[in-house]
Amino acid sequence: MSYQKLLRFFEHDRVNFSTTYLLVGEDDAKDFVFEKNKKYQRALSIFHQNGGSDYFSLEHNGIKFKQFVGAIQVDDLTIEILPKIDREADGDKSFWHSILLDMLKACKKLKPSSKQSASLNLKHNSILELYLELYVDELEYIFHSGLIKKYKKTEGNLNALKGSLVFGKHIQQNLVHAERFYTRHTVYNQSHEMHQVLKQALEICDQLSSSYRLTDRIKRLLLVWPEHKQVQIYPALFQKFKRDRKAVSYHEALVIAKLLLLNFHPDIKGGNEHVLSLMFDMNRLWEEFVYRKLLECSDDLGVMVHQQTHVDFWNSDHSTKQVKPDLVLIGSGKTIVVDTKWKQPDDFWPNDNDLKQMFVYKLYYHADDAILLYPGIGESNSTGGNFHNELHHTVKHKNNFAINTDLKLGCKMGFLNLLVDGKLLDQNNFLENIRLCLPF
Secondary structure (H helix, E strand, C coil): CCCCEEEECCCCCCEEECEEECCCCCCCCCCEEEEHHHHHHHHHHHHHHHHHHHHEEEEECCCEEEEEEEEECCCEEEEEECCCCCCCCEEEEEEEEHHHHHHHHCCCCCCCCCCHHCCCCCCCCCCHHHHHHHHHHHHHHHHCCCCCCCEEEEEEECCCCCCCHHHHHHHHHHCCCCCEEEEEEEEEEEECHHHHHHHHHHHHHHHHHHCCCHHHHHHHHHHHHHCCCCCCCCCHHHHHHCHHHHHHHHHHHHHHHHHHHHEEECHHHHHCCCCCEEEEHHHHHHHHHHHHHHCCCCHHHHCCEEECEEEEEEEECCCCCEEEEEEHHHHHHCEEEECCCCCCCHHHHHHHHHHEEEEEEEEHHCCCCEEEEEEECCCCCEEEEEECCCCCCCCCCCCCCCCCCCCEECCCEEEEEEEEEECCCCCHHHHHHHHHHHCC
């Protein structure tokens, strides 16, 4: 591809196909209108029917993004969707591009190599291009470190007897070739399924890369990479690859290969536009960010951090329902349940369903505190609140309490300042700010 077309939007933005948008580029910005580029409209509509509905909805003459962020590439057009805490806050897309990259790194969704780190925050680098470059970096490292070999069974005609003779096929194929032997034998080489999976992901990189420098590196790798028959890609395939001592260096490459291969939609519905989506749910990303930061400072806080624990709360003959708080903190004789919410509440007033959810968490975990934790811009803080504990006047009971008196009724809202000095808060800042949100 000669030119990378890059558009940037925020989560929940509406894209009007007749509106003129400015392409992000190193030179002067160029105009882009979807209605003048029908192939992208068509590909997005078809992609919506084939998995894209998780990321955006179709509207009249346009689309509207949901809570997912990341990148969608349609042929030579990359559409980046960026996070934004408060729509009234600074809308600098290059700034939020940088914040998203930092969050992906903090959540181990993006692990840049040392030579990439210096350029990660360049505003013209798309998230997708960074993933492609990181993947090529990993494969080059693996290749120069030495590709691992594996044993595999094979059969075919040889000029020497090796392994066991397959009599039926030997007679069929070598009746007039007495010098050959059709055998079934074991070979030990670099041509195996794992290398083929990595190669198929590399071929996707070759189709999607818009950088001449990166494309040249990809072509060189494709020339020297071992050949193997095509592999059918499915999610469980990646579980087959053992993480033994020999394959430690393959881990990062396999993670990115899985991301690329499972989200690639080639030649979508007969058109010529390939679609690749690298998207992340901001609710899950925010939860993972808070969890990893809490885990790093758990000793300083004196707590044990548990993620996605669950307990049954309803059973039938056919199924079971569970409650599953995002985080449970245990320490200093206290239990705290935390539910992370990326979307800020309207007028700083919690959603009814969120409060009911927190009430159930408190019941089943006998928690001392329950916290709805939101991202914030400004000072970190928490606001108090309590569940009401009086029965309705029509209910007659020996006491007037709806809840056992040994269960504490507090439920707070915490707002964690996500930005410090224009950057994503680091570990020291996180420790300082989280103390203002949670009752430690």
